[in-house]
Ligand SMILES: Nc1ncnc2c1ncn2[C@@H]1O[C@H](COP(=O)(O)OP(=O)(O)OP(=O)(O)O)[C@@H](O)[C@H]1O
């Protein structure tokens with residue numbers, strides 16, 4: 731039974747798919763078998779989901795770490811398809827807007843990541859999503875918020891402090907954040923993860939954030955399904 735990480739948000743373009751790809755590729759580079767489950771069937775039909783990106787990456791960069799792909803038509807079909815003995819970690823990439831299905835997936839997942847770009851609208855919606863998840867009985871220790879598409883360290887810090895003062899218990903609010911960078915957009919367009927960005931400075935920034943998310947996931951879950959030696963190689967991508 732693989733460990734599962736869900737990626738959920740209430741608005742689009744917050745980096746769910748980008749972070750899922752970067753975490754998956756980092757873990758695959760460390761020797762884990764990673765399955766990307768594409769729950770965004772609407773974007774998939776239009777050729778713009780994690781499944782299409784990973785398919786194209788396999789062709790363009792055959793020598794780089796690759797992920798297995800699952801393209802279910804329904805949330806239940808996806809959950810049923812995850813249970814493959816050879817898979818260590820399944821990444822549940824949810825659609826733009828959290829639906830009932832997203833909450834079902836998060837409730838089932840070992841860990842849920844909510845990327846949050848700065849802005850009061852996104853922050854308010856993320857907080858209400860967290861509240862809904864807590865009401866559904868999801869453990870706060872299994873939730874993580876990471877600031878994404880930030881303009882500066884100061885801007886990220888303001889929102890991190892705001893979230894912490896909102897007092898939603900022991901949810902993970904990461905200190906690391908991921909800035910808005912043209913270099914990331916270009917890397918993604920070339921089917922490279924943000925952790926594979928050619929420019930060293932922004933690549934290091936992305937790796938620190940992705941490693942922090944992997945650490946948070948690791949701390950929140952039991953390690954019995956994950957070969958510990960492989961995790962020690964994080965960031966090897
Ligand atoms: N840090 C960044 N800096 C600049 N551009 C970025 C960054 N992260 C992502 N992007 C760009 O924004 C686009 C949207 O990101 P992504 O697909 O990861 O968001 P998403 O939350 O999965 O969106 P959706 O809700 O539509 O599924 C990417 O294709 C990429 O071009």
Ligand SMILES: [Mg+2]
Pocket residue numbers: 746747748770823824825826
């Ligand atoms: Mg997406």
